[in-house]
Amino acid sequence: MRTRIEHLIEGGWFALLDPWLPRAEADALFEALRAGVAWRQDKIKLFGSEFLQPRLSAWYGDPGAAYTYSGLTLTPEPWSPPLAELRARVESACAELPVAEPPRASRPAFNSVLLNYYRSGADSMGFHADAEKELGPNPLIASVSLGAPRRFVIKPARKWKDAPAVELELGGGSLLVMGGTTQHHHRHGVPRQRGAGPRINLTFRHILAQGPRAGAGT
């Protein structure tokens, strides 16, 4: 296994472990999830119009890990045995990373996972940061890829116009961990990619318990 750790501007970092899962296991998990997950195609609002997201997705986690997204509160599906097992392995891999992080990340506990299924190279994910308030400041995001390799781009926020973008290839069975301030100063995305095969990505996250929402209903 190869581990590539890179520090980004302003205290961000990522670690790419590739391969991380043995090939046969990654392929078996890809097939099990492709067939066994209740995939949805959610709508998103963009410039006042509604579109179907260009990929399928699903959300699993602890009962309390609700997630508010484009005004919708999503309640997670309960952990299935393969997802619970994968979560445990992702947590140990994160705990072993030779990267200095504040206390929570030294014993990472992920209570939810977002799954995305890119049926072909025509499916994609636009540039964004995993910066929802439920994730708290400086979230640790652990991303497992299965199936066909795909280009993944991390680029600095617009104000850092001279800092370079990083382009990675996330292979089936790889683990990418993003930490530090990455979600504050960078955006990431999965551009359309002609000829790319089907791929499933799982991002493990820690959703903070939600208090009453300030300003709710106004």
Ligand SMILES: O=C(O)CCC(=O)C(=O)O
């Ligand atoms: O598919 C990927 O590699 C990225 C997924 C992602 O950025 C997300 O779920 O927020």
Ligand SMILES: [Mn+2]
């Ligand atoms: Mn993301």
